[in-house]
Amino acid sequence: MIDQTTIDKVIDTAKIEEVVGEEVDLRKRGVNLLGLCPFHNEKTPSFTVSPAKGIFKCFGCGEAGDSVGFMMKYHRINFLDAIKQLANKYHIEVEEEEETPEAAQRRKDREARQLILTWTQGFYHQELKKMQSSAAHPRFQPFLHQWGISSDIIDTFQIGLSLSQGDTLVKAISSKGYKKEIVEATALTVSDGQNSKDFFRNHIIFPILTVAGRVAGFSGIKINEMDSSYGFIMLSESPSFQPEKEILGIYQAKGDILKKKGCHLTMHPLEMIYLYQNQLYNSVSIPRNILSGQHIKQIVRFSNNITLWSGDDIASIMETYNRISKLIHEGVSVKVVDINTPHLVSYLQEQRISSFEEHVAQAKDWLFYLVKTLYKNKDTLGLDNSSVFMKIIQVIHVIPDAIVKGVYVTELSKHINLPEDMIWGELQNMGTI
């Protein structure tokens, strides 16, 4: 371990023109230096070094980076070795940091929790596969069938099952020899001091993977055995899984979010599954009330366009309003697919591909959605005309870009037939604009 101060010192000291200059003949060209690229074959130089910016870039093959990046690519070494070599070149003493016993213990615990999470994902998935292929658990069979989840999707998302006995996982996991405290720290089992029980009982389980594909935690939908309705969602919150950080489906969707330049954001895992099954592969799901700045940053790494899916029940409308407000604040471009049903999950389950395409084509810009939905439902929402107006103004108020804000003031003025001056006046009353 090299301490961060040494790393920073090396990065600050190393001069790109000197580091590259040792391997490549560079000639001055204006403020930059130019040479033959060491990463691809060329006869005319397109490899540029910018001492001012501290970077190199090849306009032939696209390779680019800083001093450390050059060392890593040219010498095919890892980051720490590149730092060590540069430290040596610039006579910087490298202080190798000993991992404290506490830090080592925390790392080991983290690694042990990760092993358990990964193992549990496989366990739950196998439980579901067993159920699919045998008549051993007849009572579960109707649900997946009624829910209309295909076998492909079960594998893609590694969907699993927790049985209702309440100790299936406890028993299976104890035979693996993991330490009890570590197992409990994953929140997958709960103890009353004497006995351990499974956290998920009678749930369909959706593993939540990080962008890199590591199992972070689980989302479970309670199976109501009487009517197979979609019970509420439970999340296995623990030191290794914080729901306000992770996004169900982001691992599977990221490539398509990038390709399609947009992301569909749903509230219920099954809504995401139905979108995905109907070729909207750029879909993710975040439960109500927890959309965070960290969630938004993760999605925006791939695309700045987010389409929200909402039913027209009061809870969905309010959640959609809150999501719009948070996303707009982060400068995201937001549309809403607004479906005239209080039961979005069951509605989506019954649709075919063509109707998903239609809904996407008819997605409305967020302002249009808010004006239409809030005025239409104001009585049920307990709002009067002026409080609806204020709710909309509050969203416009958080638009970070002044030009975009102006566009929305003009739009709102047209929609509700109010002079722009009055809208700007209200915005001024709310503080800095």
Ligand SMILES: [Zn+2]
């Ligand atoms: Zn090149």
